[in-house]
Amino acid sequence: MNASDSLATLPKADLHVHQEATRYLDLVLAEREGREPYDWSAWRDRLAAELPPGKERLQRIGSVQPVSLEHDNDDELFTARFAALMRDHAAAGACYVEIRCGGEVATRDGFMSMFREAEQQVQADYPRLHAEVLAIVIGAGQDPERADAFADDCIRASDEGLAGIDFLYAPYDIEADWTPMYRLAERFADAGLGITAHAGELSTANIAAAARMPGLTRIGHGIHAATDPELLQLLVDQGVTLECALTCNDYFGVLPDLEEHPLLRLVEAGVAVTLATDNPVQLSTTIEQEYSVAAGLGMSDAQLADFTRNAIRAAFTSDERKSAMLGELAAARGKRSAFTAVDRAYDARP
Ligand SMILES: [Zn+2]
Numbered sequence: 001m002n003a004s005d006s007l008a009t010l011p012k013a014d015l016h017v018h019q020e021a022t023r024y025l026d027l028v029l030a031e032r033e034g035r036e037p038y039d040w041s042a043w044r045d046r047l048a049a050e051l052p053p054g055k056e057r058l059q060r061i062g063s064v065q066p067v068s069l070e071h072d073n074d075d076e077l078f079t080a081r082f083a084a085l086m087r088d089h090a091a092a093g094a095c096y097v098e099i100r101c102g103g104e105v106a107t108r109d110g111f112m113s114m115f116r117e118a119e120q121q122v123q124a125d126y127p128r129l130h131a132e133v134l135a136i137v138i139g140a141g142q143d144p145e146r147a148d149a150f151a152d153d154c155i156r157a158s159d160e161g162l163a164g165i166d167f168l169y170a171p172y173d174i175e176a177d178w179t180p181m182y183r184l185a186e187r188f189a190d191a192g193l194g195i196t197a198h199a200g201e202l203s204t205a206n207i208a209a210a211a212r213m214p215g216l217t218r219i220g221h222g223i224h225a226a227t228d229p230e231l232l233q234l235l236v237d238q239g240v241t242l243e244c245a246l247t248c249n250d251y252f253g254v255l256p257d258l259e260e261h262p263l264l265r266l267v268e269a270g271v272a273v274t275l276a277t278d279n280p281v282q283l284s285t286t287i288e289q290e291y292s293v294a295a296g297l298g299m300s301d302a303q304l305a306d307f308t309r310n311a312i313r314a315a316f317t318s319d320e321r322k323s324a325m326l327g328e329l330a331a332a333r334g335k336r337s338a339f340t341a342v343d344r345a346y347d348a349r350p
Helices: 003-009 021-033 040-050 069-073 075-091 111-123 144-160 179-190 207-211 223-227 229-238 246-252 263-268 287-296 301-314 319-334 341-347
Strands: 012-018 094-101 130-138 164-168 194-199 216-221 241-244 272-275
Touching: 003 287, 003 301, 012 075, 012 241, 012 272, 012 287, 012 301, 021 069, 021 075, 069 075, 075 094, 075 111, 075 130, 094 301, 094 319, 111 130, 111 144, 130 144, 130 319, 144 179, 164 179, 179 194, 194 207, 207 216, 207 229, 223 229, 223 241, 223 263, 241 263, 241 301, 246 287, 263 272, 272 287, 272 301, 287 301, 301 319
Parallel strands: 012 094, 094 130, 130 164, 164 194, 194 216, 216 241, 241 272
Antiparallel strands: none
């Protein structure tokens, strides 16, 4: 079995994908209307020509809406766009995807039943695919009243199946004030919601504050921790899992070079790492491609399997779903004929 065969059969998991609302609406509508979808490759080329890599380019991440968001008011289209995202992941070998939604999407009336309907549609073709939803809380420090009201809605939605919360805030590349977010996080943790936060994508700022947040178990990106031994130790001590998005980091230029991506350093430091697509339509990537890029950075088959194992362990989903997915992962690993001594030793770790 060669490397690409074993990658194809490995169950994959993506803990960090944004809903890409109008981008998926565009894909669904393009197929129905028999037209080409928006050309993201040309958009990326334009942006790369206009803006230097790093913060400026990253700030343009949501700047294009290829179709009107009004299409989202149609429940059937709304369901179809979530199904399209899940289907893309399932077709790329995912057993699990967590979709994070901004705005009022995750607290919309009837949302979870439409989300589960989308999941069931995809499971008809890909039975092992499971999906959950996170709500993004933005600007808790800027508008505390609004953030409180949104938190109330999220806590209510947790009864219907909302799985977790993702914090986005400003400033992002220098230290933010985490006091208002900690206050909300305590409420979310009490309600049983999983908690993650974007941090450490552009610099080491906010990684320590995020790692110490009540109830937080994961960080989106966090890659710049690799430059600071104390931060690495903090992530290990706090048991924080990092959601690493290699193509996203490369395109937005948050590191000098993909070849210098600290993925291996994070893994070797003992940090639990997972792979993620972040914005797969805009970046033309898939979760399979992310695993393939990681393999290109020198990760072994056993380490690639660990990304899935770490993701399942850190997933904001039921123990029942986790057990089923860990069982599938073990079965897929067991079926491999070329299971090397290095792999065996790696898998035998506690
Ligand atoms: Zn993100």
